[in-house]
Amino acid sequence: xxxxxxxxxxxxxxxxxxxxxxxxxxxxxxxxxxxxxxxxxxxxxxxxxxxxxxxxxxxxxxxxxxxxxxxxxxxxxxxxxxxxxxxxxxxxxxxxxxxxxxxxxxxxxxxxxxxxxxxxxxxxxxxxxxxxxxxxxxxxxxxxxxxxxxxxxxxxxxxxxxxxxxxxxxxxxxxxxxxxxxxxxxxxxxxxxxxxxxxxxxxxxxxxxxxxxxxxxxxxxxxxxxxxxxxxx
Ligand code: GLC
Ligand code: MG
Numbered sequence: 001x002x003x004x005x006x007x008x009x010x011x012x013x014x015x016x017x018x019x020x021x022x023x024x025x026x027x028x029x030x031x032x033x034x035x036x037x038x039x040x041x042x043x044x045x046x047x048x049x050x051x052x053x054x055x056x057x058x059x060x061x062x063x064x065x066x067x068x069x070x071x072x073x074x075x076x077x078x079x080x081x082x083x084x085x086x087x088x089x090x091x092x093x094x095x096x097x098x099x100x101x102x103x104x105x106x107x108x109x110x111x112x113x114x115x116x117x118x119x120x121x122x123x124x125x126x127x128x129x130x131x132x133x134x135x136x137x138x139x140x141x142x143x144x145x146x147x148x149x150x151x152x153x154x155x156x157x158x159x160x161x162x163x164x165x166x167x168x169x170x171x172x173x174x175x176x177x178x179x180x181x182x183x184x185x186x187x188x189x190x191x192x193x194x195x196x197x198x199x200x201x202x203x204x205x206x207x208x209x210x211x212x213x214x215x216x217x218x219x220x221x222x223x224x225x226x227x228x229x230x231x232x233x
Contacts, residue, residue, distance in 0.1 A: 001172045002036040003186065004223060006044065008179035009196055010035070011051050016221035019053065023224060032172075034163060036060040036156045038148070038182050040067065040109050040227040063140055063148045063182050064159035079162060080111070083151040086136045089113050092149050095133055099126045102147070113149040123147055142181030143200050157185030173231055177223045180202065187212060192230040196222030200201050 002024075004010045010017065024031045031054040037044050041061050048055065059068040065083060067076040068204050086115030092113045096102050101122035117123045123141050130137055136152040156178075164170055176186050176193040180200040187193040187203075190200040190211050198218035206212065213229050 001032040001034060001174045002171065002177065002223065002227075003036055003174060003191075004177040005179060006035055006037040006039070006047055006053075007178050007181050008198065008200075008218055008219070009183070010053070010223065011047065012198065012219035013221060014051075016217065016219055016224065017051075017053075019181055020220040020224045020227075023227075027148075029173075032057045034058045034060065036064065036160060036178075036183075036186060038063045038142070038146070040107055041066055042108070045073075056059065060156065060163070062109060062112050063114075063150055063154075064156040064185075065150055066109075066161055067163065071218045076107065079159070081185045083154050086153075087151045088110075089133050091135055092130070092137065093132065095129050095135075096126065096149075099129060102126060105146075111151075112154075115147045115149075116145055117141070117147045120144070140182045140185075142202065144202070146182070148182065155185045156183060157189050158185050161189065175223065175227055175230060177226065192226070194226030194229075196220055198222075 033054060035056045039061060044059060044061050054194060059073050062157055067079045068074060069076050089110045096115060101118040102115045107114055127139055138150045138152045138155055140148040174191045176191050177196060178187050179196050179198060180204045194213045194215050195210055197215050213226045215225045217225045
């Protein structure tokens with residue numbers, strides 16, 4: 001199973017993507033695909049269409065707050081209900097409006113609250129206000145710009161773990177792939193993981209770990225390189 005981020009990881013270089021898909025197609029085993037993206041559902045579907053990506057078995061959107069499954073990629077309502085319990089987007093929006101240097105991303109969804117931050121001091125000011133409020137949340141900072149506030153039980157890593165548990169896949173031959181801050185949670189779960197060669201600076205700071213492979217190749221080429229590193233048999 002390949003559990004991969006889209007922008008900057010699977011997507012970014014068409015010829016290495018095609019080479020990876022051809023390689024998977026020529027194996028004796030089937031590679032299931034789980035896409036784990038920061039994009040919202042419609043935006044992820046548009047990217048899948050524009051880039052002619054294979055339709056995944058599972059689509060995880062919104063930095064791990066939306067999960068879509070099956071041939072028709074229908075929402076997993078058990079996951080949605082689980083996250084709704086302690087989610088307070090209005091309170092988060094109201095705190096955000098008082099932090100200068102934060103701009104709302106203006107998204108068509110309420111399962112996460114996302115902003116652009118002018119710099120990292122703004123992010124720390126926001127974090128401290130959220131802490132003072134006592135609201136449960138998870139803050140993810142990526143690419144030196146995007147700030148996502150998520151329900152605390154969500155995130156790319158927790159959403160992936162939910163899928164592995166739900167379908168009893170803990171024994172699967174897995175590779176996790178990413179390029180930026182919102183991928184850290186899933187890259188550090190202890191599964192074979194790859195940081196692709198073109199990763200954002202925030203991933204260069206990530207501690208060395210035997211389960212994390214730093215590819216020389218960029219985008220899908222890095223996934224291919226890591227697959228050969230971890231799964232040679
Ligand atoms: C994607 C999403 C954006 C999010 C970012 C980081 O770019 O479109 O909303 O903030 O990923 O997770
Ligand atoms: Mg990315």
